[in-house]
Amino acid sequence: MVFAHGFGCDQNMWRFVAPAFEDRYRTVLFDHIGAGGSDPAAFDAVRYAVLDGYADDVVAICRAVSVTGGVFVGHSVSAMIGILAYKKAPELFESLILICPSPRYLDDTDYVGGFSAAQVEELLDFLDDNQIGWSQAMAPAIMAHADRPELGEELTDSFCRMDPAIAKRFARTTFLSDNRADLADVQARCLVIQCAEDILAPAEVGAYMHRHLPNSTLAILDTTGHCPNLSAPKETIAAIEAFL
Amino acid sequence: MSGRTLGPETEDLEDLFENAPCGYASALPNGRISKVNHTLSTWLGYASGDLVGRRFLDLLTIAGKVYYETHFAPLLRIKGFFHEVALDLLKADGTVLPVLVNAVVRKDGDGSARFIRITVFNASERRRYERQLRDLNQALEARVAERTRALHRAWRLSPDLLVVADTEGCLRSVNAAWAGLLGREAPDLIGRSVFDFTHPEDVAATKAAFAGIVTAPLVTPHEFRLRHADGSYRRFSWTGAFEDGEVYATGRHTTAEHEQAAALARAEEALRQSQKLEAVGQLTGGVAHDFNNLLTIIRSSVDFLRRPDLPEERRRRYMDAVSDTVDRAAKLTGQLLAFARRQALNPEAFDVGERLRSVGEMLDTVTGARIRVVAEIPDAPCRVRADVSQFETALVNMAVNARDAMDGQGVLTLRLERAGTLPPIRGHAAAPGPFASVSLTDTGGGIAPEQIDRIFEPFFTTKEIGKGTGLGLSQVFGFAKQSGGDVAVESEVGRGTTFRLYLPMLQGGAGEEPVPECKDEGFPTGDGQRVLVVEDNIEVGRFATQILEDFGYRTTWSANAEDALETLGDDGAGFDVVFSDVMMPGMGGIALARILRSRMPGLPVLLASGYSHVLAQDGAGGFEVLHKPYSADQLGRILGRMAPRRS
Numbered sequence: 001m002v003f004a005h006g007f008g009c010d011q012n013m014w015r016f017v018a019p020a021f022e023d024r025y026r027t028v029l030f031d032h033i034g035a036g037g038s039d040p041a042a043f044d045a046v047r048y049a050v051l052d053g054y055a056d057d058v059v060a061i062c063r064a065v066s067v068t069g070g071v072f073v074g075h076s077v078s079a080m081i082g083i084l085a086y087k088k089a090p091e092l093f094e095s096l097i098l099i100c101p102s103p104r105y106l107d108d109t110d111y112v113g114g115f116s117a118a119q120v121e122e123l124l125d126f127l128d129d130n131q132i133g134w135s136q137a138m139a140p141a142i143m144a145h146a147d148r149p150e151l152g153e154e155l156t157d158s159f160c161r162m163d164p165a166i167a168k169r170f171a172r173t174t175f176l177s178d179n180r181a182d183l184a185d186v187q188a189r190c191l192v193i194q195c196a197e198d199i200l201a202p203a204e205v206g207a208y209m210h211r212h213l214p215n216s217t218l219a220i221l222d223t224t225g226h227c228p229n230l231s232a233p234k235e236t237i238a239a240i241e242a243f244l
Numbered sequence: 245m246s247g248r249t250l251g252p253e254t255e256d257l258e259d260l261f262e263n264a265p266c267g268y269a270s271a272l273p274n275g276r277i278s279k280v281n282h283t284l285s286t287w288l289g290y291a292s293g294d295l296v297g298r299r300f301l302d303l304l305t306i307a308g309k310v311y312y313e314t315h316f317a318p319l320l321r322i323k324g325f326f327h328e329v330a331l332d333l334l335k336a337d338g339t340v341l342p343v344l345v346n347a348v349v350r351k352d353g354d355g356s357a358r359f360i361r362i363t364v365f366n367a368s369e370r371r372r373y374e375r376q377l378r379d380l381n382q383a384l385e386a387r388v389a390e391r392t393r394a395l396h397r398a399w400r401l402s403p404d405l406l407v408v409a410d411t412e413g414c415l416r417s418v419n420a421a422w423a424g425l426l427g428r429e430a431p432d433l434i435g436r437s438v439f440d441f442t443h444p445e446d447v448a449a450t451k452a453a454f455a456g457i458v459t460a461p462l463v464t465p466h467e468f469r470l471r472h473a474d475g476s477y478r479r480f481s482w483t484g485a486f487e488d489g490e491v492y493a494t495g496r497h498t499t500a501e502h503e504q505a506a507a508l509a510r511a512e513e514a515l516r517q518s519q520k521l522e523a524v525g526q527l528t529g530g531v532a533h534d535f536n537n538l539l540t541i542i543r544s545s546v547d548f549l550r551r552p553d554l555p556e557e558r559r560r561r562y563m564d565a566v567s568d569t570v571d572r573a574a575k576l577t578g579q580l581l582a583f584a585r586r587q588a589l590n591p592e593a594f595d596v597g598e599r600l601r602s603v604g605e606m607l608d609t610v611t612g613a614r615i616r617v618v619a620e621i622p623d624a625p626c627r628v629r630a631d632v633s634q635f636e637t638a639l640v641n642m643a644v645n646a647r648d649a650m651d652g653q654g655v656l657t658l659r660l661e662r663a664g665t666l667p668p669i670r671g672h673a674a675a676p677g678p679f680a681s682v683s684l685t686d687t688g689g690g691i692a693p694e695q696i697d698r699i700f701e702p703f704f705t706t707k708e709i710g711k712g713t714g715l716g717l718s719q720v721f722g723f724a725k726q727s728g729g730d731v732a733v734e735s736e737v738g739r740g741t742t743f744r745l746y747l748p749m750l751q752g753g754a755g756e757e758p759v760p761e762c763k764d765e766g767f768p769t770g771d772g773q774r775v776l777v778v779e780d781n782i783e784v785g786r787f788a789t790q791i792l793e794d795f796g797y798r799t800t801w802s803a804n805a806e807d808a809l810e811t812l813g814d815d816g817a818g819f820d821v822v823f824s825d826v827m828m829p830g831m832g833g834i835a836l837a838r839i840l841r842s843r844m845p846g847l848p849v850l851l852a853s854g855y856s857h858v859l860a861q862d863g864a865g866g867f868e869v870l871h872k873p874y875s876a877d878q879l880g881r882i883l884g885r886m887a888p889r890r891s
Contacts, residue, residue: 008314012322076314119306126307162315171310197274199301199309224274224299226313230321 001025002062002093006076006100007174008162009227010036013075016233021240025071030061032078034166043166051077051177055084062092071244073097075229076200077174083182090188097240099193100226101209102201104178111180112204120175127168183212190216191243193236197224217243267343267364273357275299284364289336300362303333305340316347320360324349330367342371405480405495411458413438413451416490425480425497427473443469443477454484454491461485467498516634519719523640538573542566574873576609591727593750594635596626596680597660603636604658607643614652620659626680628747630727635747638723641716642684642743649688649741657685666746669730670697678751679729683744690737699733720745769880770796771889777801778808778824778833779852788823791876797883804828805836812840816847821887823879826853826869837867848886 001021003014011029018027031038032054047053058081062070072093074082079101086093105113106120115123162170190213194206203220210218219239223232261268267284271277277295285292288303301309308331319326325348332340346363399406399419405426406419415433423429426441439447446468453466462484469477479502484493545562548554554562604619611617646656660682666675691699700721720743724731728748735741775797779785789799800819802808805828811817822840826833837849852870870882 006314008311009318013318015322115306122305123307123310126305198313200313225317227318227321230318 001071001073002028002030002058002067004030004058004072004074004078004082005032005035006074006078007167007170010162012036013227013229014073017073017229017236017240020237028061028065028067028070032170033057034163034170036162040163040166043163043169045169048166048169049173051081051084051173051179054078054081055088058082058085059089059092062089067092069094071095071097073099073240074101075099076101076226077170077177080177080179080182083179083186086186086188087182093188095189095191095244096186097191097193097243098209099229099236100195100198100201100206101192102205103180103183103209103212105175105200106178111208112202114200114202114205115175123175124172127171180208180212183209184214186213187215189243191240192216192218193228193239194218194220195225195228195232196220196222198226200226219243266366267362269295269300269362269364271300271360271362273359275301275360278359287335287341287364287366288333294336300360305332305334308332320347320349324351330371333364342367344370402494404497407438407491407493407495409438409491409493410489411454411486411491413454425472425478426470438470441471443471445469453482457484457486457491459486462493465496470495516719519641519716520633520637522716523637523644523719535573535576538569538576541569545569570873576605591629591631593627593629594632596628596635596682596747597621597623598625599632599635600639600658600660600682603639606636607639607656607658610640610643611647611656612652614654615647615650616655618655618657620657622660626660626662627750628680628727629750630747631723634719634723634726638720638745639682639684641720642745644716645743646684646686646688646741649690650686651688654687654740656687657683659683659685662749663746666730667732669732672730678749679746680749681744681746683742685740685742687740690739690741691733691735692737696733696735700731770883770887772796772798773820773883773887773889774798774800774818775883775887776808776811776819776822776824778803778805778822778828778836780804780825780828784825788879791879792823792883795876795880795883797887805831805833808836809839812844812847814843816844819847821883822847822849823883824849824851826851834867841867850882850886 001018003011003018005011005013010031014029018029021027033043033048034040044053047056058072062085068091070093072082072086072095074080074097076099079096079098080103082093082096082098086096102113104111105115107113107116192206192209192213194201194203196203206218206220210216219242221228221232221235221239223235225231228236262282264281264283267287268279268281269277269284270279276297276299280292280295282292285295288295295303301312304312312331316326316329325346327346329345329347331343331345333343335341344365344367346365348361349357350359350361352358402419402421405421407415407422408417409415414435414437418430418433422433428441439450442450450466450468453468454462456462462482465481465483467479467481469479471477479498480495481498482493482495484491486492542565545566548562549559549566600619600621604617608617643656650656660680663677663679663681665677666679668674700717720731724745724747729746731746732744733741734744770792775792777785777788777792777799779788779801780803785801785803789801792799800811802811805824808822808824812819812822822836824833824836833851833853837851840847840849848868850868850870852872852874868882868886870879
């Protein structure tokens with residue numbers, strides 16, 4: 001069972017879910033490039049400008065640890081990365097667990113992604129200006145001699161570490177991606193886990209996923225936010241177990 | 245709350261909550277706001293009641309929402325708090341309030357979240373200076389980048405070799421000029437020692453030159469050769485400095501300069517030679533004229549000597565006349581040959597007076613019979629260091645100029661004086677002396693003032709085509725300057741011109757002392773010693789063997805060096821001395837002498853030469869040389885010394 005984290009966090013986000021499957025599965029957890037303990041020096045702007053680059057990494061990781069016929073659990077953008085990886089190497093996975101997935105964040109004709117063009121533009125502008133990212137990057141420097149030096153450490157060495165420069169590019173890649181066309185010929189069994197109230201992946205997106213994945217089940221969890229694996233781990237585990 | 249009466253403490257706490265200088269909000273586990281203080285509501289432009297029940301997320305901008313959901317909400321779930329997260333809150337009027345947000349999850353006894361406590365700091369000011377700081381930082385980075393680009397451009401575009409190396413010469417960074425000048429790209433150079441490419445002969449000197457660079461920059465350029473990728477060597481002139489543990493050095497390509505300098509030297513040499521030939525040409529006419537006079541004397545003397553009835557006293561007088569005339573002719577040709585010979589510029593110390601006396605006669609031949617040469621040369625030695633041949637050439641050139649200025653008639657005064665200082669000449673400041681001043685004053689027409697500044701220019705001439713090349717006075721000027729002196733000219737139209745050549749005088753006893761003449765060594769008679777005469781000219785050979793027989797030697801005559809070697813065999817065949825001409829068909833006298841010296845070191849060799857370019861260039865190689873024309877007396881004395889009497 002391979003767990004892939006989404007944008008903004010690292011493999012720590014599976015801490016409440018992955019242990020529940022360790023008795024029956026060999027669990028594989030990893031950090032995407034730029035996140036957690038990965039080597040930022042390995043980042044290649046061209047390779048990772050599209051989600052395919054991340055999908056190639058998933059395939060390589062799975063092959064390195066000899067995964068075949070496994071279960072892929074992907075959160076957020078990693079749900080789509082998992083679908084792409086499956087299409088590159090179908091022998092890897094029998095089942096895909098897609099938590100809060102979205103094939104496209106930007107609204108389109110007859111498609112609700114949750115973000116208007118103006119909003120995506122604002123988000124991209126923000127990525128360029130990056131007030132939050134900057135504050136985080138500067139935090140250790142600003143607070144190094146403050147009364148509470150642990151704060152700087154917390155922001156940089158937290159459970160959700162991400163290289164700010166790579167995070168920025170990852171966000172751009174994520175929010176500009178459109179993988180709707182990749183859904184149709186996915187033959188693996190798919191579970192789409194949708195939160196009741198999620199601004200990043202609204203209910204319409206979950207329904208769309210379910211409708212376009214030929215062999216899929218939709219589970220709607222009564223929880224808010226974008227991370228049911230953290231906000232509602234028990235329900236998430238239950239939904240996965242029920243599916244498997 | 246409104247129905248109850250509050251105690252003072254509660255009232256105080258209530259006031260603190262509502263009106264503290266930071267925003268407070270509580271949210272339920274599902275993120276909906278349950279309580280918000282007056283400060284936060286006011287900041288955002290809402291009544292407190294308007295916010296209750298709304299999601300905290302709804303107060304964020306779109307980017308804030310995304311980041312909150314992807315970054316901070318997970319943090320809150322995993323750790324139970326987050327601190328000082330920079331976010332923008334949307335105000336009621338649509339503008340934004342920059343804030344720093346702290347959040348902590350409050351849990352009940354069994355660990356379930358009860359509510360989220362949110363603290364909000366107004367970060368308007370802080371964000372403003374953060375932005376300023378960032379802008380400043382960006383501006384600074386841009387400036388640094390610009391400077392770095394400029395420096396990099398200079399590094400990249402420099403036509404000189406630039407290098408950063410360690411103190412051992414290991415190359416750490418090189419610029420693009422290395423590829424252009426040495427055919428070596430950076431990857432082939434980095435990490436290697438510069439001495440891998442240095443000419444083996446230059447390694448030691450280069451190490452020595454750079455040895456002190458840690459303490460003092462290398463300011464005086466050090467030149468050494470580096471090997472091009474094609475195997476050839478290029479010369480570079482290096483300066484450098486040591487800073488922060490590394491050597492920074494610049495190498496200027498000087499191969500072309502050396503080639504130019506060599507070409508210039510060749511051109512100068514050629515110019516000198518043509519200037520000299522010009523002077524020789526001037527001399528030849530005079531010498532030929534004088535020679536004809538001398539030959540006339542000899543001819544008529546011989547005619548008289550043929551008379552059978554000539555009294556003994558008259559006979560001796562004619563014989564003396566012939567002998568004296570031959571001496572004069574020999575001296576003349578000797579001077580002309582010495583003058584014309586090609587030789588490298590070779591400054592040496594000599595006595596100007598002595599040299600003037602010895603070339604004075606030659607100047608006579610230049611000026612011709614109708615010009616009287618008056619020499620005023622003091623007896624006191626006046627030594628200078630200069631090239632003798634150039635000095636003589638300069639004298640001839642000045643004499644020729646005087647002759648032409650006088651139209652072949654007048655008085656030329658040659659004067660040597662000591663000058664305390666070098667006077668200011670043509671704008672050059674005076675220089676402290678002493679100087680030897682050699683002046684030639686003519687009684688000619690003088691030089692027009694408008695021409696006087698140009699007379700030292702090469703190829704400047706007032707003479708007709710074919711009469712002068714305009715190189716003469718430029719040679720005088722060049723020689724004077726090269727020797728650390730100068731040449732001055734004073735002229736008055738209609739009265740005459742004085743050229744004054746200044747040469748720095750040697751102080752004290754510097755330079756070689758004149759070698760005392762060897763004393764004669766007794767009467768030249770032989771004692772039956774055997775002499776092998778090697779001479780290709782039949783008359784000279786016959787004459788030489790005749791003289792030697794008369795002196796009491798036994799002679800054998802070979803017509804060339806090859807025959808002589810055969811005659812001598814392996815052991816010298818009993819000969820006591822070999823007397824050989826230098827210029828002969830075949831190997832010649834010098835080669836013969838060398839062979840004999842190696843094969844039979846005990847057999848002395850005497851060479852006879854009129855003029856040989858081999859002797860002029862290489863010297864006599866340590867052999868005894870008798871210069872033609874020689875007298876029987878000279879031959880006898882030298883042989884007497886070289887082949888001692890047997891008894």
